[in-house]
Amino acid sequence: SYFVTKEAPARISSMSKGTKLIVVVRDPVTRAISDYTQTLSKKPDIPTFESLTFKNRTTGLIDTSWSAIQIGIYAKHLENWLLYFPIGQILFVSGERLISDPAGELGRVQDFLGLKRIITDKHFYFNKTKGFPCLKKAEGSSKPHCLGKTKGRTHPDIDQEVVQRLRDFYRPFNMKFYQMTGQD
Secondary structure (H helix, E strand, C coil), rough: CCHHCCCCCHHHHHHCCCEEEEEEECCCHHHHHHHHHHHHHCCCCCCCHHHHEEEEECCCCCCCHHHHHHHCCCEEEHHHHHEEEEEEEEEEEEEEHHHHCCCCCCCCHHHHHCCCCCCHHHHEECCCHHHHHHHHCCCCCCEECCCCCCCCCCCCCCEEEEEEHHHHHHHHHHHHHHHHEEEE
């Protein structure tokens, strides 16, 4: 939540202006559905994703006050960070590529931090059950390490019209984010 907390950039900057920041982003529609899925696992009686998405479904007006929607407006949050940090101190990691190419994304992280590239493909295997890559063995252990049980949940089926309306809603924000970062 640091990325979306208004006060965080000033606080971190006052601690150290030279801090390198790593922000993991993913398709904001998928991210919103994932956020809803996590909340649903804790509160099974919450309203449907579709009903929370819109202020008015007939007109298609998206409810931007809902945090699951708000978080994915990356360009808006980034503007606040750029008041305190130059773009060169921020690395944007693709959540999708962390799944499809974890070693490649972690290679970018290692380069950004000025570290020797140690983590490679040989450190991962893909866990089909979770739908995520796992470490072949955790540090100091001979056991593999996967993300916890809160990761890799099955998402509910969402009305495709709602998904498309959200894609349309996020498109201009995603384009602005691309202009700001050079990353799609």
